[in-house]
Amino acid sequence: MRSKNKEELISQILFWKKKRQALILAHNYQIPEIQDLADFVGDSLELSQKAAQTESKLIIFCGVHFMAETASILSPDKKVLIPDLEAGCSLASMIDAEMLRQWKKNYPKAVVVSYVNTSAEVKAESDYCCTSTNAVQVVNSIPVNRQILFVPDMFLGDYVAKVTGRKNMIIYPGECHVHAKVKPADINKKMSQYPKAEFLIHPECGCVSSCMHFAANGDIPNVKTHILSTGGMMKYTKKSKSNEFVIATETGILHRLKKENPKKSFIPVRDDLVCRFMKMITLPKLLNSLKNLEYEVKVPKKIADRARIPIERMLEISN
Numbered sequence: 001m002r003s004k005n006k007e008e009l010i011s012q013i014l015f016w017k018k019k020r021q022a023l024i025l026a027h028n029y030q031i032p033e034i035q036d037l038a039d040f041v042g043d044s045l046e047l048s049q050k051a052a053q054t055e056s057k058l059i060i061f062c063g064v065h066f067m068a069e070t071a072s073i074l075s076p077d078k079k080v081l082i083p084d085l086e087a088g089c090s091l092a093s094m095i096d097a098e099m100l101r102q103w104k105k106n107y108p109k110a111v112v113v114s115y116v117n118t119s120a121e122v123k124a125e126s127d128y129c130c131t132s133t134n135a136v137q138v139v140n141s142i143p144v145n146r147q148i149l150f151v152p153d154m155f156l157g158d159y160v161a162k163v164t165g166r167k168n169m170i171i172y173p174g175e176c177h178v179h180a181k182v183k184p185a186d187i188n189k190k191m192s193q194y195p196k197a198e199f200l201i202h203p204e205c206g207c208v209s210s211c212m213h214f215a216a217n218g219d220i221p222n223v224k225t226h227i228l229s230t231g232g233m234m235k236y237t238k239k240s241k242s243n244e245f246v247i248a249t250e251t252g253i254l255h256r257l258k259k260e261n262p263k264k265s266f267i268p269v270r271d272d273l274v275c276r277f278m279k280m281i282t283l284p285k286l287l288n289s290l291k292n293l294e295y296e297v298k299v300p301k302k303i304a305d306r307a308r309i310p311i312e313r314m315l316e317i318s319n
C-alpha cells in the first residue's frame, strides 16, 4: 500500500472511529497498522476483560471470530463488529458442539474445560473456559478427584496436566496449524545462534511438552526458558534484564514487543509462524466496518446465556 493511500485510510478510520464512538480492540497477532490504531492491544483474556468492562456501545474486534463472539456474549447490549467474517481459527474449528456432546457421553461425570479458542456453541456445552494465561489456575480450581475433559488444544492440555500433576485430564487431540509447526530442532538451531538469548514459548506450540522435558534434563537452559501466554511475554520482556529473546509464537507479537522495548532485540523461532486468519483484518476492512457497521457478530441469546457461565467462571478465577 502506498504511504499516501495509507495515510488517507488512517485519517478516515480515525474520523469514523470518533463519529461512531467506537472502541477498537486488537489481538497481539494483528498486523502492525491495526495494532497502532487500536484503543487496546492484548491477548484473548485481556481483550475479553476489556470487552466486558467498556462503556462503548460499539466494539470493533480486530481478531478472529471466536474472540468477537466472546465479546458479544459478555456484552450482549453492545454491537460487536468484526471487519472480516472469514477470520476464523483452525484450532476452534477442530471441535463443534455435537462432537463435544458425543465425547461427553463417554465421561458423564467429567467437568469440561474449554480453551477460549472454541465456538460459542462449544462454550455453551462447557463448565469452564480458560485461556493460555489462566489454564493452570482454572484446572487447579477444580477438585482433584473430578475428571476433566480438556478441549481442543492438545499441547496446552498436555502442558497443564504436567504443571498441575493431574492424572485425570483427558485431552482432545486438536492443534493450531501455526503453533504446531514449532519443533525442538527449530529451538536448538536458534538457541545456538543466539546463546545469550532468553527463550519464550507459547503453551500452544507443538514442542511445548518436549521443551519442558529438555529444560528438565538441562538440554536447553531451564532458567532461560519461559512458557508464557502472549500477555505474559509482554510483561516478562519488560521486567527482564536480558536484551535478547527468541520468541516462539505467531510473529505478529514482534511488532508490540519491539515497540514497547525499543532497546531489546526479538528473534522469531521461525519466520513462517503466521496466522492467515489474523492477517485477514486490514485497514480498508476496518474502515468499511466503521463506516457501514459491518459485520455484526451476535450470538443467539439461548446459546449466549449458557456460554457466559463458563466464561464468567474463568474471569472470576483470573481476577
Ligand code: SF4
Binding pocket: 064, 088, 089, 090, 091, 092, 117, 176, 177, 178, 179, 250, 275, 276, 277, 278
Ligand atoms: S494462531 Fe492458531 S489458535 Fe491463534 S487464531 Fe490463528 S489458527 Fe487460531
